[in-house]
Amino acid sequence: MYPAVVSLTMGLLTIAGLFLLREPRATEEKRRPAEQVPGLKEAAVPAAPALIGQQEAGDVQESMIGRETVVFPEPEFVSDPVVGQGPAMVEEDEWFLPYEMVERLPQLAPFSVLLLGDPVSEDEEEQREFRRELFDAYRLDVAVWSDFDLSRNYATVYFTDTMFLPHFHQHGYHVSAVQGLTLMQILDGTEPDDLILLSVKDEGSQALTPEWEDELAAHGIRQLRREHLRHSYVNIMRKRDGEQYEPIFERNDTEKITVSPEGLPVTVEVQSAGLSAGNLSSILIDGREWSQNHRGLNIVVLDRHGEVKLSTYVDTFATLYAEHTLFAAARQDRATNCEWATDHRLVARAFGEIEDRPNTHCLEAFQHRYLQGYRVFEADLVLTQDGHLVARHDWQPYLYEYLMQDLPEDRKGERLTREEFKSLPILKRYTPLDFEDICRLMRDHPDMYLITDTRAVESDEIRQQFTVLAETARRIDPAILDRIIPQLYHERMLEEVRAIHEFKSYVYTLYQTHATDAEVIWFAYRNGIRAVVMSEQRYTPKLVEQLQEKGIMTYLHTLNDPVVMAKYFLQGVHGFYSDRTPPHDLNKMKIQSETKREVLLDILKDYWALQYPEEVVSALLEQVERIRSVDKLDKIVSGVFKLDNLAGIKDLLATEAEFYDERT
Numbered sequence: 001m002y003p004a005v006v007s008l009t010m011g012l013l014t015i016a017g018l019f020l021l022r023e024p025r026a027t028e029e030k031r032r033p034a035e036q037v038p039g040l041k042e043a044a045v046p047a048a049p050a051l052i053g054q055q056e057a058g059d060v061q062e063s064m065i066g067r068e069t070v071v072f073p074e075p076e077f078v079s080d081p082v083v084g085q086g087p088a089m090v091e092e093d094e095w096f097l098p099y100e101m102v103e104r105l106p107q108l109a110p111f112s113v114l115l116l117g118d119p120v121s122e123d124e125e126e127q128r129e130f131r132r133e134l135f136d137a138y139r140l141d142v143a144v145w146s147d148f149d150l151s152r153n154y155a156t157v158y159f160t161d162t163m164f165l166p167h168f169h170q171h172g173y174h175v176s177a178v179q180g181l182t183l184m185q186i187l188d189g190t191e192p193d194d195l196i197l198l199s200v201k202d203e204g205s206q207a208l209t210p211e212w213e214d215e216l217a218a219h220g221i222r223q224l225r226r227e228h229l230r231h232s233y234v235n236i237m238r239k240r241d242g243e244q245y246e247p248i249f250e251r252n253d254t255e256k257i258t259v260s261p262e263g264l265p266v267t268v269e270v271q272s273a274g275l276s277a278g279n280l281s282s283i284l285i286d287g288r289e290w291s292q293n294h295r296g297l298n299i300v301v302l303d304r305h306g307e308v309k310l311s312t313y314v315d316t317f318a319t320l321y322a323e324h325t326l327f328a329a330a331r332q333d334r335a336t337n338c339e340w341a342t343d344h345r346l347v348a349r350a351f352g353e354i355e356d357r358p359n360t361h362c363l364e365a366f367q368h369r370y371l372q373g374y375r376v377f378e379a380d381l382v383l384t385q386d387g388h389l390v391a392r393h394d395w396q397p398y399l400y401e402y403l404m405q406d407l408p409e410d411r412k413g414e415r416l417t418r419e420e421f422k423s424l425p426i427l428k429r430y431t432p433l434d435f436e437d438i439c440r441l442m443r444d445h446p447d448m449y450l451i452t453d454t455r456a457v458e459s460d461e462i463r464q465q466f467t468v469l470a471e472t473a474r475r476i477d478p479a480i481l482d483r484i485i486p487q488l489y490h491e492r493m494l495e496e497v498r499a500i501h502e503f504k505s506y507v508y509t510l511y512q513t514h515a516t517d518a519e520v521i522w523f524a525y526r527n528g529i530r531a532v533v534m535s536e537q538r539y540t541p542k543l544v545e546q547l548q549e550k551g552i553m554t555y556l557h558t559l560n561d562p563v564v565m566a567k568y569f570l571q572g573v574h575g576f577y578s579d580r581t582p583p584h585d586l587n588k589m590k591i592q593s594e595t596k597r598e599v600l601l602d603i604l605k606d607y608w609a610l611q612y613p614e615e616v617v618s619a620l621l622e623q624v625e626r627i628r629s630v631d632k633l634d635k636i637v638s639g640v641f642k643l644d645n646l647a648g649i650k651d652l653l654a655t656e657a658e659f660y661d662e663r664t
Contacts (some may be wrong), residue, residue, distance in 0.1 A: 109328075110139040111522045111550070114161040117145050139518060141526070154528040157329045162296075162315035165327070173329040180325025183314045186299065187219045190239045193304035199272040200224075200233040201281035202295040203317040212320055220245025223252040224297075224316075232257045232272040233297075256280075266306035266546060269364065283311075293482070294323075295651070316364065338378050338505050338530040340449040341483065341553050345575035346583050347451060348374040349558050350393070354430060358558075358579040360403065361391035362430035373583040378451040378487075381435060381465065388418040389468050391437035406430050435469060439476035442483060451485045451507055457495055460565055466500040487533070489513060500533050507555075509533040517543045525550040533557055533577065544572040562586050566593040570626040593630055600633040601625070607640060616646070623653045632656050 067608070081298040095446055108114075121127040131142055143157070145164065150171040157168070159176070168175050181189075190196060198221070208216070208226040214306045215222060220237045234257045236249040249259050256273040271282040283291035290308055291298040303309055310658035314322045350359045352369035357600075363381055369377070380393045393399060397412035405424040416424075418434055424431055433441075442448050454465045472483050482504045486497050489512040493536040498502065506529045510520060517540075524532055524547070532547055556576035559565050568588035576586075604624060608617045627633060639652045 005093070015526050047604055051085075058479050068187055070300075093413060103396040108140060109156050111518075111525050112156040112158060113141050113143045113148075113153065115148060115157050115161075115164065117141050117144060117161055118165075119144050135518075135522070139522070141522070152528070155330055155522075155526045159329070160324060161619070162318045162321075162325075164329075165318040168329040172332050174332050175327055175329045177319075177321050178326045179326075179557055180321045180329045182320050183299075183316070183322065184215055184219055184295065184320070186310075186312070186322055187239075187245075188243070188315075191303075192241050193247045194239045194309070195302040195304075195306075196220075196235075196237050196239060196245070197270055197283050197300040197302070198233070198235040199267065199270050199281040199283055199291055199298045200231070200274060200292055200296065200297060200316075201272065201291075202275045202279055203230050204230070204233055204274070205229065206317045207319050208316065213483065218243070220247060222248075223250050226281040228252050230275040230277075234259055234269070234270050234272045234571075236261055236270060253277075264306065265304070266302070281488075290321075291407045320490055323533075338553075340483070340505065340533045341555075341575065342377045344374075344449075344583075346374060346581060346586060346611050347376045347575065347577045349378050349577040349579055351377055351379060351391070351433075353579045355426065355427065359393055360426050360430065361393075361433060362426045363433055363437070363441075364430045370445065375447050376451065378453055378577060379438065380453045380455060381469070382455065383415070383461070383465060383468070384418045384421055384434075386417045387468065389465065389466075389472065390418060390421050391435070391438060392421070432531050435472050436476060439473050439480055442480040443477040449483045449485060451487055453487050453509075455489075457489050457493070457512060459492070461501065462493060462496045466497050470501040489531075491515070491519075494523075494527060494529075507531045507533055510534060510538050511557075515547070521546050521550060521552070531555060531574075539568075539573070541571050548572050561591040566590050568629065569593060570597060570630060597633060600630070600637050603637055604640065612646065620649065622654070627656060 016152060046461065073460070094556045106423040119127055121130060125447055133138055134142060141155075143153075145161075150167060150173070155172075159439070165175060166514060187196065205224050205226050205228050207226070209225075213225060216222075221235055221647040224233050224235075231252050231254055233252045234249065235247075236259070238246040238248060240246050249261055251257050251259070254274070254276065256271065258269070258271045260267070260269045266286050267284075269282070269284040271280060279292045281291045282289060283298065283300045285300070285302070285306070285308060290300045290311045292311060292313045294313040294315065296313055298313045298319050299310065300308060312323055314320060319325070348366075348369045350361050351365040352358070352374065354360050354365040354368065354373075366377065379391045381389045382392050382394060395413060395415050397409075400407050400412050403424075403426050405426070407424065422432055424432065438450060442450060445460050452469070454462070454469075456462050456465055469484070470481065473484065479503060483501060485505045485507055486503055487507045487509050488494055488497070489509060491513075494506065497506075506527075508524050508529050508531070510522065510533065515523065520532060520543070523529070530551065531553045534543075534557075536556060536559075539554075539556060547554055553574035554572065555575045555577060556568060556573055558579060559568075559576045560581050562581055562585045565573075565581070565586055568576075569590050570593055601621070601624065605617065605621060608620055612620070624633070624636060636652060636656055643649050643652065
């Protein structure tokens with residue numbers, strides 16, 4: 001049993017040590033059937049105080065089995081068939097993560113992060129190119145601990161370095177062991193007459209709970225208790241038949257411990273010094289060092305002849321799982337401040353129409369749409385000549401004619417001062433708004449939200465706009481900043497805006513980006529952005545579905561027909577930017593469309609239930625539910641009644657399903 005445990009333990013892929021090994025690989029490999037590997041135990045990963053560091057990995061294979069160098073097998077991992085094979089593996093002399101090792105990872109969640117302690121390349125350009133290829137091929141990102149912000153990440157993170165564990169717990173992540181062995185499983189895997197040597201360095205008991213302590217006591221570890229913080233600890237015992245462990249030496253002490261027991265087949269000297277006593281673990285076998293000298297419990301196993309079978313460690317400061325365990329960390333607070341989107345499906349574009357004319361941004365348009373039921377308003381914001389923000393689409397000459405504003409021809413196209421802007425009524429009688437006016441509206445209407453459309457994509461202008469925006473809002477009422485939702489045009493803009501103010505919520509709009517669908521999903525998901533806005537031209541059912549899977553809502557712009565909107569609702573779209581559609585009209589059409597779809601599905605279910613077995617009906621309905629068009633469902637329902645055989649129905653479904661497949 002034990003060799004299988006050792007093989008699996010060493011085969012578990014350590015992400016922190018994914019760099020290419022420099023030592024030559026052995027020509028012979030020891031393989032064990034997968035069915036010999038004992039099943040993993042479910043166990044929570046306990047929290048621990050913060051302590052950061054990076055353990056070197058990948059240089060321990062020789063010491064695992066004594067003087068014989070053997071490459072341990074990796075488990076059989078299933079690759080994601082959607083992802084494909086990816087780029088060719090890089091050359092061995094490049095300091096890169098090899099793709100063949102990535103392909104042997106367990107089936108990780110798409111759009112997840114592999115967290116490393118060090119960069120995969122010293123060259124920044126090579127590193128960026130590598131990350132791009134890895135994402136394109138596998139939908140995985142590589143993050144470096146020194147540049148990784150736990151407080152802003154919302155994706156699942158995979159890692160092996162136990163030094164990271166306390167930090168994930170402190171930032172509200174749930175951490176679980178995806179693949180790995182516990183200390184008890186390692187001890188269970190030892191064979192009769194094996195000699196087990198244990199030595200603590202730094203701290204070896206912080207992760208223990210009363211339940212763990214009882215289980216360890218049953219495995220011969222009786223004096224390692226949670227209250228022994230930073231103590232030294234040595235345990236030498238022999239495995240007997242069954243689950244019996246014969247004690248030879250065990251001590252827990254505040255001072256350094258050194259012991260050399262007599263009567264063993266080899267000369268053994270074991271030392272332990274907790275953090276308060278020197279911070280050292282040493283396990284000498286015939287004068288050769290076998291301890292990995294890692295924080296926690298260092299373990300060496302000898303066979304009855306004194307040959308080393310295993311050298312490993314369990315970082316019992318943070319976990320009861322052994323080295324090479326693959327952990328997954330996911331935030332428990334996925335829901336960011338996005339009640340504006342969950343509660344409101346319509347956004348009044350440019351404050352809505354006035355006199356059948358959109359894009360006016362005037363006070364009276366706001367008042368009309370607010371009374372109509374709108375609570376989320378979008379506004380274009382541009383800088384004036386004297387550095388103020390005002391609600392206006394741009395300074396181009398056409399807009400003066402459109403808004404019926406009198407200005408000398410030679411000045412049209414120039415930026416106005418705020419005073420000049422405020423002196424020009426819109427459509428001869430409506431009130432223009434600067435950002436101070438909008439802030440006062442938000443102060444006086446505490447259920448109002450503002451989505452900014454600042455339009456600028458250059459860093460300098462972005463910083464200038466949001467500096468003015470944040471300073472103005474703080475001066476009027478700082479609380480309104482929580483209801484201002486910046487609209488982002490590209491990935492870089494998020495950090496540029498955050499550098500000015502950490503807003504509660506963001507919208508990612510796609511009309512200025514060339515990002516692929518996968519890049520859009522990843523950027524929004526990783527950063528906790530819960531709403532993505534796109535045009536009908538950019539929309540596909542597939543993109544909406546994938547965003548939904550990540551908890552991200554989709555808005556389309558700009559739509560004003562409730563019938564069209566209701567059809568998009570059925571295909572997963574959450575909401576719309578609109579100039580005039582009353583919210584109650586939208587809700588009525590949405591309910592009507594959803595009800596009709598439910599009725600059609602019920603008709604099909606009842607009809608098929610009379611004709612076919614339950615499993616056939618379930619399979620048919622599963623196909624039908626993929627089609628989101630009410631018109632297509634109508635056609636299917638009418639077509640089914642003209643058929644009297646299953647083959648004909650399947651052909652009908654296959655034909656109608658093409659509509660959905662083409663759109664995706």
